[in-house]
Amino acid sequence: MGAPRTIAVSGATSGIGRALAAVFAAPGRQVVLLGRNPDRLAAAVAEVRARGAEPFPVPCDVTDPGALRDAAAAILGGPGTPGLLVLAHGVLPAGPALPLDVNALRAALETNLVGVARLVDALAPAMAGAGGGRILLVASMAALHPFRGIAPYAVSKAALDGYSRALAADLRGTGVGVSVAYPSIVETPMVESLRREAGEELPPVYRVFPAHPVDRVARKIARAALRGRTRIFVTWPDAVFDLLLRLFPRTAARWVETYVARRAR
Ligand SMILES: NC(=O)c1ccc[n+]([C@@H]2O[C@H](COP(=O)([O-])OP(=O)(O)OC[C@H]3O[C@@H](n4cnc5c(N)ncnc54)[C@H](OP(=O)(O)O)[C@@H]3O)[C@@H](O)[C@H]2O)c1
Numbered sequence: 001m002g003a004p005r006t007i008a009v010s011g012a013t014s015g016i017g018r019a020l021a022a023v024f025a026a027p028g029r030q031v032v033l034l035g036r037n038p039d040r041l042a043a044a045v046a047e048v049r050a051r052g053a054e055p056f057p058v059p060c061d062v063t064d065p066g067a068l069r070d071a072a073a074a075i076l077g078g079p080g081t082p083g084l085l086v087l088a089h090g091v092l093p094a095g096p097a098l099p100l101d102v103n104a105l106r107a108a109l110e111t112n113l114v115g116v117a118r119l120v121d122a123l124a125p126a127m128a129g130a131g132g133g134r135i136l137l138v139a140s141m142a143a144l145h146p147f148r149g150i151a152p153y154a155v156s157k158a159a160l161d162g163y164s165r166a167l168a169a170d171l172r173g174t175g176v177g178v179s180v181a182y183p184s185i186v187e188t189p190m191v192e193s194l195r196r197e198a199g200e201e202l203p204p205v206y207r208v209f210p211a212h213p214v215d216r217v218a219r220k221i222a223r224a225a226l227r228g229r230t231r232i233f234v235t236w237p238d239a240v241f242d243l244l245l246r247l248f249p250r251t252a253a254r255w256v257e258t259y260v261a262r263r264a265r
Pocket residue numbers: 010011012013014015016017034035036037038040060061062063088089090091092111115138139140141182183184185186187188189190191
């Protein structure tokens with residue numbers, strides 16, 4: 001698939017979503033930018049315009065069903081049906097599984113799963129009706145292995161991963177494909193604020209593995225999605241870990257936990 005003319009990106013005001021919007025911004029394209037923060041939305045608009053694309057900002061909180069319906073109506077009545085819908089919004093509530101902060105889990109699920117599903121519900125039928133397209137969900141390696149100290153987040157991303165498979169099954173035959181990206185750690189405001197807020201309590205995985213530059217991650221994800229890849233890994237060790245987890249789930253999980261615990265000391 002070549003890049004379609006109209007691309008919608010949620011989470012376009014920051015981090016991976018903003019970098020993906022910039023990668024897709026090129027002359028002749030319309031880039032719909034969804035986000036909450038007005039200043040960051042204005043900055044994303046300027047960035048997309050500077051790259052020669054036509055920006056279409058849509059302020060919206062994905063946890064507000066009415067706002068999402070309005071956002072979808074504004075998109076379909078404005079730039080029109082997107083050929084590519086990118087779901088890159090998200091929150092990262094950290095904490096253990098025992099005891100589990102159920103409010104943190106609810107917040108993670110509301111944004112990272114329900115907010116995604118509502119936006120897909122609002123736009124996927126039009127995409128199918130227009131002959132097809134692609135939906136790109138930004139999950140996380142934490143969806144595949146729940147690294148310690150980020151239980152609410154990891155559970156929400158595992159749920160998103162499960163949702164992606166149910167969605168792909170329901171969209172089969174409609175011409176709309178589903179891609180899921182599984183980044184590991186990316187240098188973005190999300191990770192910066194986790195480092196700042198957690199201090200000494202920073203979950204071990206963030207002390208052990210390096211954070212990848214966001215622009216490089218976005219380019220890799222965008223290229224793979226446009227090629228129609230259904231599962232997207234940013235680095236080869238991530239892809240190898242995924243394979244090991246599927247072949248030897250217990251051994252691979254134990255090995256990575258031991259490795260992280262030793263290196264984090
Ligand atoms: N950074 C990593 O290491 C990493 C690794 C794997 C996966 N991911 C995933 O990648 C995605 C982007 O993360 P990031 O690191 O780029 O984070 P980020 O820099 O904090 O950006 C998060 C984005 O999500 C938006 N957002 C959050 N809650 C929202 C809500 N209720 N309604 C609308 N928009 C909302 C934010 O909008 P506002 O700016 O308007 O608040 C912002 O644009 C997330 O799904 C994250 O889980 C990140």
